[in-house]
Structure formats: C-alpha cells, structure tokens
Amino acid sequence: MREFTNTWFQQTAETNFINNLLPKKAQFKKAIEIGCYEGQATCWLLDHMAFDYIVGIDTWKGSVEHLGIKMQAVWERFVRNTNYGQGGPLLVDVDESVYKLTEYVQRKDYSRFDFIYVDGSHLAKDVLTDAVLAWQILEPGGYLAFDDYTWTEKPRQEANPLDNPRLAIDAFYTIFRREAVILPSTQHQFWLMKV
Numbered sequence: 001m002r003e004f005t006n007t008w009f010q011q012t013a014e015t016n017f018i019n020n021l022l023p024k025k026a027q028f029k030k031a032i033e034i035g036c037y038e039g040q041a042t043c044w045l046l047d048h049m050a051f052d053y054i055v056g057i058d059t060w061k062g063s064v065e066h067l068g069i070k071m072q073a074v075w076e077r078f079v080r081n082t083n084y085g086q087g088g089p090l091l092v093d094v095d096e097s098v099y100k101l102t103e104y105v106q107r108k109d110y111s112r113f114d115f116i117y118v119d120g121s122h123l124a125k126d127v128l129t130d131a132v133l134a135w136q137i138l139e140p141g142g143y144l145a146f147d148d149y150t151w152t153e154k155p156r157q158e159a160n161p162l163d164n165p166r167l168a169i170d171a172f173y174t175i176f177r178r179e180a181v182i183l184p185s186t187q188h189q190f191w192l193m194k195v
Contacts, residue, residue, distance in 0.1 A: 012186065016191060017041070029114055032055045037074060039056075042056055060078070115142060122151060127146070127165045131144065142194050144180075144191070144192045148188065148189075149188055151188075
C-alpha cells in the first residue's frame with residue numbers, strides 16, 4: 001500500500017496530468033521528473049502512462065521548507081511507493097538536477113524526452129537553470145511542466161521573488177516564447193509545449 005504524507009499532487013497537478021498527458025499516452029515514451037519527494041507524480045506516471053522509461057532526479061536532502069522533515073524517511077517512502085529497484089521503467093538519479101540534466105545535454109546520442117516535470121528547488125535561479133537545460137533535451141511536441149507556479153515561501157506581500165519559482169518561469173517563457181505554446185493548466189502550474 002502506498003503511503004503519502006500530503007495531497008500536494010492531487011491539489012495542484014493531477015488535473016493537468018489527466019488533461020494534458022493522458023491524450024499523449026501512445027506518443028510519449030521518455031520522461032524526466034525533477035523533484036520526486038515521496039513519488040506521488042511518479043506513481044501517477046507509472047500507473048497511467050506507458051513510458052519506456054522515467055528518470056527521477058532528486059537529492060532527497062530537502063531544502064528550507066523541509067526543515068524538521070526526516071528526508072531519509074521521505075526517500076524510503078519513495079522507494080516503497082514506486083517499487084523502485086524491482087524492475088520497471090523507473091530510473092533514479094540521486095543528485096542535483098543541474099548535474100544530471102547537463103549530462104543528458106552533453107550526451108553524444110542526444111537523448112531527448114517527451115515530458116519533463118520541474119518540481120525540485122523553489123529558488124528562482126535553480127528553476128531557471130532546470131528549465132533552460134530541460135528545454136535542450138525536450139523533443140519538439142514535448143511538454144515542459146512547472147509545478148509551484150504560485151508557491152511562495154512566505155505570505156505574498158513578504159515573499160522574495162528570488163526564493164520562488166514564478167519569476168524564473170515567467171523569465172523562461174519570455175525568452176523562449178517563440179519556441180513554445182502555453183498549454184491549459186490550473187493556476188498552480190505552468191505547462192508548455194515545445195514547437
């Protein structure tokens with residue numbers, strides 16, 4: 001039985017996964033998830049899509065918003081929830097996304113992915129870095145989805161834009177908008193298709 005300690009995925013992402021990804025089930029074969037936590041999005045992808053492989057990238061160290069959370073226990077729940085290590089399409093890289101994405105960008109076989117989900121660090125500089133690197137390995141017609149578009153570390157009037165994803169997501173779209181189409185999504189997320 002799967003064990004999750006929150007309902008973040010159901011609250012912010014599941015509707016977008018159903019509306020945007022399910023229609024692409026037959027076409028989309030390779031995915032990356034940046035920031036896996038307990039594996040709620042990973043489990044949805046495993047249960048509902050037909051990916052040949054899914055690469056999960058996370059440090060499982062957490063960040064400031066995870067103070068007081070035992071991240072080793074989070075990793076263990078991820079392993080149990082996803083049946084990681086028991087075969088199947090899931091590959092896991094326990095590392096910072098900047099290093100793993102850079103490896104994919106530098107590969108001579110030029111690995112390409114159909115779906116990349118950015119749900120790791122909330123710092124604007126990290127989100128922007130993930131987005132730029134992910135775009136390089138995203139297939140034309142593939143989807144780049146950002147979680148936590150409206151998330152802030154403090155009440156909005158006190159929040160520092162550099163500590164939140166939205167500034168990076170808006171900057172990324174502004175720069176790459178000639179190559180992207182905005183897909184419908186709930187206010188908590190921002191989805192793009194590469195053209």
